[in-house]
Amino acid sequence: MNTVIKNTDEKMDKSVSHLETEFAEIRAGRANPAVLDKIRIDYYGSPTPVNQVAAVSVTEARTLTIQPWDTTLLKAIEKAIQTSDIGINPQNDGKIIRMMFPPLTEDRRKEIVKDIAKMGEDAKVAVRAARRDAMDKLKSMKKKSEITEDDQKHGEKKIQDITDKHIKSIDSMTEKKQKQIMEI
DSSP: OHHHHHHHHHHHHHHHHHHHHHHHTOOOSSOOGGGGTTOEEEETTEEEEGGGTEEEEEEETTEEEEEESSGGGHHHHHHHHHHSSSOOOOEEOSSOEEEEOOOOOHHHHHHHHHHHHHHHHHHHHHHHHHHHHHHHHHHHHHHTTSSOHHHHHHHHHHHHHHHHHHHHHHHHHHHHHHHHHHHO
């Protein structure tokens, strides 16, 4: 029974951490190095993340600079950014690449806030699915007489407590991110 609870908690934790990753990748008018996390460049035949071949830093609120350790990679990094779905045109001066993030319009902010709410809801659905699976597993264990009815009730309460904790965490993360977007 304890393994069921532990596995359920781990599944829910993964849902929450996935949501954190998605939120970090949202372009919110501020320079954020996380927008480059999905971009890979060809580095000696293997796809390599930009942050492993260059120093990525935020120089101003809306400016991200990328300084490759090997300047021959400038063109490859620039091309990878242009072909990505970031929507920002990089500026290459021969030594570093600058990315200027434009300020968000009111309509775009509202659109992003809706997307954030949907991501939060998707994460909650994943958490609830993990809860349902765990509850089914406990019922199955009770049916097979592997656990007593009291154990089942105790396990269900624990799983519900874990679920409530994760849902609350998702709600607060979502609310915080939405507030952040509207304040920019």
